[in-house]
Amino acid sequence: MSFNEKFDQHGVWRREFALRLKLLAEWMKDHDLLDAAVEERLHRLESQVRSDKVMVAFVAEFSRGKSELINAIFFAGYGRRIMPASAGRTTMCPTELGYDAEVPPSLRLLPIETRLQPQALVEWRLAPEKWTRIDLDVNNPAQLAQALEKVAEVRQVSKDEARALGFWHDSSPDDNPLVGANGLVEVPKWRHALINIAHPLLKQGLVILDTPGLNAIGAEPELTVSLIPQAHAVVFILAADTGVTKSDLAIWREHLITEGEASDGRLVVLNKIDTLWDALSSPEQVQAQIDRQRATSAEILGLPESQVIPVSAQKGLVAKVTHDQQLLQASCLPALEKALGEGVMGQRQKILRAAVAGGINELRAEAGRAMSIRRRDLAEQMMELRGLRGKNVSVIRHMRSRIEQEQAEFDGSGAKIYAVRSVHLKLLREVFNLLSTPTLRAELAELTHALKQPGIKLGVKRAYGQTFSRLREGLQKAQILSTEIQSMLTASFRQLNAEFSFSLQAPKEPELTRYIHDLDQIERSHLQYLGVSNVLKLSQAEFSERLVRALATRLRGVYESALGEVELWNKSAASQLDAQLRERRRNFGRRLEAIERIQQAATGLDERIAEIDTQEGVLNELDAKLTQLTSHLLSGSAPQARASVSFNAAEPVALSQAA
Ligand SMILES: Nc1nc2c(ncn2[C@@H]2O[C@H](COP(=O)(O)OP(=O)(O)OP(=O)(O)O)[C@@H](O)[C@H]2O)c(=O)[nH]1
Ligand SMILES: [Mg+2]
Numbered sequence: 264m265s266f267n268e269k270f271d272q273h274g275v276w277r278r279e280f281a282l283r284l285k286l287l288a289e290w291m292k293d294h295d296l297l298d299a300a301v302e303e304r305l306h307r308l309e310s311q312v313r314s315d316k317v318m319v320a321f322v323a324e325f326s327r328g329k330s331e332l333i334n335a336i337f338f339a340g341y342g343r344r345i346m347p348a349s350a351g352r353t354t355m356c357p358t359e360l361g362y363d364a365e366v367p368p369s370l371r372l373l374p375i376e377t378r379l380q381p382q383a384l385v386e387w388r389l390a391p392e393k394w395t396r397i398d399l400d401v402n403n404p405a406q407l408a409q410a411l412e413k414v415a416e417v418r419q420v421s422k423d424e425a426r427a428l429g430f431w432h433d434s435s436p437d438d439n440p441l442v443g444a445n446g447l448v449e450v451p452k453w454r455h456a457l458i459n460i461a462h463p464l465l466k467q468g469l470v471i472l473d474t475p476g477l478n479a480i481g482a483e484p485e486l487t488v489s490l491i492p493q494a495h496a497v498v499f500i501l502a503a504d505t506g507v508t509k510s511d512l513a514i515w516r517e518h519l520i521t522e523g524e525a526s527d528g529r530l531v532v533l534n535k536i537d538t539l540w541d542a543l544s545s546p547e548q549v550q551a552q553i554d555r556q557r558a559t560s561a562e563i564l565g566l567p568e569s570q571v572i573p574v575s576a577q578k579g580l581v582a583k584v585t586h587d588q589q590l591l592q593a594s595c596l597p598a599l600e601k602a603l604g605e606g607v608m609g610q611r612q613k614i615l616r617a618a619v620a621g622g623i624n625e626l627r628a629e630a631g632r633a634m635s636i637r638r639r640d641l642a643e644q645m646m647e648l649r650g651l652r653g654k655n656v657s658v659i660r661h662m663r664s665r666i667e668q669e670q671a672e673f674d675g676s677g678a679k680i681y682a683v684r685s686v687h688l689k690l691l692r693e694v695f696n697l698l699s700t701p702t703l704r705a706e707l708a709e710l711t712h713a714l715k716q717p718g719i720k721l722g723v724k725r726a727y728g729q730t731f732s733r734l735r736e737g738l739q740k741a742q743i744l745s746t747e748i749q750s751m752l753t754a755s756f757r758q759l760n761a762e763f764s765f766s767l768q769a770p771k772e773p774e775l776t777r778y779i780h781d782l783d784q785i786e787r788s789h790l791q792y793l794g795v796s797n798v799l800k801l802s803q804a805e806f807s808e809r810l811v812r813a814l815a816t817r818l819r820g821v822y823e824s825a826l827g828e829v830e831l832w833n834k835s836a837a838s839q840l841d842a843q844l845r846e847r848r849r850n851f852g853r854r855l856e857a858i859e860r861i862q863q864a865a866t867g868l869d870e871r872i873a874e875i876d877t878q879e880g881v882l883n884e885l886d887a888k889l890t891q892l893t894s895h896l897l898s899g900s901a902p903q904a905r906a907s908v909s910f911n912a913a914e915p916v917a918l919s920q921a922a
Pocket of ligand 2: 329
């Protein structure tokens, strides 16, 4: 199955899931099963599935054919070249293609001058007025292609200006752009481009990231330390005629392999195989050459050969536009699409579905609990009423006063229940504090300060190491606290259960240590970035500030996920208490009402008993229906296809986003 087909299938699943979830929510609401925790859980599941994005980044040295490959895989339907692809350096700024229903079809461009200000890219995204917007006419491929030419625009600036913009580093002259006869250097006109179009794949949550060649990648730290590591798959492109060059290898090392992590989310494309087609060689000879290049490249990059896929992007595009089946097969593009589909999408689907399945199980447990409270109440009433059989008026009156007394006692001990709640909240505040923005900000201020010290070059690893070990310590502390809170909660719930025959169960405690893994990964990507040649740039204050900004936004994401988990935990505990209190109050009301009716002989005892019987039956049906509805959701969540090419989506990132 090709990437496009697989993606479509994933989209269908997501739409169906959202629909089923909505039905489940309505049904639960109708049957009074929707408490705050269940609602929150439903909401999370819904947005998790709705907003699930899959980012595929194309990274390579300039002119390897990144943009052409994007054209061939995704945009051949327009009947022409859409993304500018030409000899020499073409794409000058990172270009993200995606779909956001709130924004009209457009190309938005962030001026390069924004680099003179400290805000991170993520922050600029929130300031639409700072972007230049060009509306796109998606029904007019020529207009579309012409508008997109903008991502190739450049500006001539003085060396000083280039330095301020981060394109000129006295410390690493080899990476600097060439100086023209007029003493000016060429820099990109734009810092980032966002293309918003309702392409079917983009509509379903695919985000494509096209990047410019080497220098510009290095010049935007955020690309290296945030965007590329967070992509679910990275396609790295080589040219078949040259194989792995020195600069290819530099990019591969800087951006695509992270020590200690599998190269699973990486796919290598050996592009331009058509340059090896040659009328003077037999097809076998050509194939032998391609095979050789493939084997050598795989070996140099340290990958299995199956992860290196030879194609011709250009011939693939031409073949699709001219409907030439033979050429399409020769271009090998379908094989690449298959690998992308089964590898990237297959893995992504698996991860999302597994995450969703966990959520549904919790949901079922939570709703199941509400039902078991009701079931127990009915059983109690039943016993009480059965006990009344054959009893005289005074016994019934006595029974009534006993229930009233019980009720008064229960109301009196409400304070005990609230005490549990307030102790819980007080302890939680400490956890919240450990994960809060001010704590993070203080840590990063220290790192910024450290990085600005003259001669930090050799101490970068240590400065990061210190900050990160404090962050890890904080998370560990939060985890220890959570575990303590959990045991306190379990104990007090047990006590309340014994005293009031509640069926409280402490919700699953948050797993904060999981985020330590995210921290490790972030630290590694920064150190790797700084380990190559960029470390010299730290002598520029703006550079280290930009870097720490990028770091801050990524860390904030991690901490927000962690906080979200703690909040859900808290909500689930609180809503259980609320639900039990509410149900118990109702239970007293119902019992008194039943006795009253019997006293007034409005209903016979037997009729009342039969009524409870019916209610029990209804409850059983409800329970069965809940099981049915949730397993329906789960069955849709079973992974359907197994990936035949095994490369995983960037797993930790995907999981933390999913959480
Ligand atoms: N013969 C041949 N040429 C190709 C192929 N793929 C791309 N090209 C050409 O290579 C040149 C560069 O392609 P681009 O897609 O612009 O390369 P890029 O990697 O996006 O380069 P930058 O945007 O500069 O980073 C263009 O002239 C393409 O037409 C291919 O499969 N075969
Ligand atoms: Mg390009």
